[in-house]
Amino acid sequence: KQEVTQIPAALSVPEGENLVLNCSFTDSAIYNLQWFRQDPGKGLTSLLLIQSSQREQTSGRLNASLDKSSGRSTLYIAASQPGDSATYLCAVGPTQGGSEKLVFGKGTKLTVNP
């Protein structure tokens, strides 16, 4: 059974700092890994999707890496801004066994202080 863990559970940083969010998963047989952003009481916004054959994806100040063999991914946020404050969720799937299921971590709640 796939399990996804995100560390830390919460993170508070001053504006401008570079930061790294971590995600680990137990079953490396995945098709892709996604990072999402969730604002309080809102749905999910997809940030980056990394296919299993890729090692990283970049979008603006965000960079996500994937090391499938070790079951790890990191989300790097450069020059953080107060508007980056949100919960960041990591999800893996579908598995190569054909399942369409996404398995989510519990998220990292990020607060960027002005």
Next chain:
Amino acid sequence: GAVVSQHPSWVICKSGTSVKIECRSLDFQATTMFWYRQFPKQSLMLMATSNEGSKATYEQGVEKDKFLINHASLTLSTLTVTSAHPEDSSFYICSAADGRRIETQYFGPGTRLLVL
């Protein structure tokens, strides 16, 4: 980009009543839709997967008679919480997968349900 809507965005109901939540894919055909539930400070938990025109597949521990799912068209899936109780209060989120790219799910904005 692909857009998924949910209606209503929030609902308050009395214990014992039934509540229907709609999930629509606005600009693409969704052969598969997923329903998730999220408790405060917890992750999204998949409840069921529905394919257009067929019965939904429920995850272990999810009562199919309690959470009725209908996927009658390629753009609409509904989740009905029957005889709702306070413990059903949660945030319900749907997602939809484009049949051509099943690995990418597009998420709705969620529905907050409060059962009194």
